[in-house]
Amino acid sequence: KIEAGKMSIEKAEFSLDNVLANISNLFAFQIEEKGLELLFDVDMNVPMALKGDELRLNQVLTNLVSNAIKFTSNGEIIISIKLVSNDEQNAEIRFDVKDTGIGISKEQIERLFTSFSQADSSTTRKYGGSGLGLAISKQIIELMGGSISLESIPNVGSDFNFTIKFELQEKQKDFAQNTN
Numbered sequence: 001k002i003e004a005g006k007m008s009i010e011k012a013e014f015s016l017d018n019v020l021a022n023i024s025n026l027f028a029f030q031i032e033e034k035g036l037e038l039l040f041d042v043d044m045n046v047p048m049a050l051k052g053d054e055l056r057l058n059q060v061l062t063n064l065v066s067n068a069i070k071f072t073s074n075g076e077i078i079i080s081i082k083l084v085s086n087d088e089q090n091a092e093i094r095f096d097v098k099d100t101g102i103g104i105s106k107e108q109i110e111r112l113f114t115s116f117s118q119a120d121s122s123t124t125r126k127y128g129g130s131g132l133g134l135a136i137s138k139q140i141i142e143l144m145g146g147s148i149s150l151e152s153i154p155n156v157g158s159d160f161n162f163t164i165k166f167e168l169q170e171k172q173k174d175f176a177q178n179t180n
């Protein structure tokens with residue numbers, strides 16, 4: 001759908017709280033089963049009443065968190081959310097999905113965001129997967145006007161982060177004005 005240029009991005013009111021609650025529910029069982037922890041670190045000044053594509057945001061976070069769980073055998077997954085900048089209309093928000101997993105080497109990072117690429121062929125044997133998730137996530141984020149990047153240290157962990165600018169809901173704009 002993306003390659004055909006047919007994927008459109010919605011703009012509707014949604015609450016960021018909801019998205020995070022969904023992620024938490026979706027992965028609770030897997031996290032418990034692997035003996036990991038899923039932590040949310042959301043800055044106080046991040047607005048929750050946004051306009052944008054909730055479904056696509058969900059897809060991207062789901063993909064990143066699912067990878068983080070897949071490639072981590074002990075420790076924690078932290079989703080941290082920060083306000084990068086804002087004005088009366090918009091808020092630019094940064095999402096980080098950090099894990100304490102196997103990590104990715106520098107050479108592998110360069111190949112990662114290409115369709116069907118996996119860090120190396122032993123990954124495929126051990127963990128399965130198609131290598132499509134990140135390529136799609138990257139395109140979705142770019143369609144939403146954002147960008148994704150990655151920092152990782154082998155055997156220490158990875159930090160996938162992306163930044164997206166969302167329009168604020170009317171009530172959130174009032175809130176912003178009153179607290180400025």
Ligand code: ADP
Binds near residue numbers: 099103119134
């Ligand atoms: P898939 O998981 O289906 O192979 P992805 O595009 O989601 O496809 O990931 C591509 C590759 O990137 C994975 O096969 C793995 O090598 C690497 N990778 C992705 N996320 C992580 C992570 N959190 N930790 C370590 N390696 C990762």
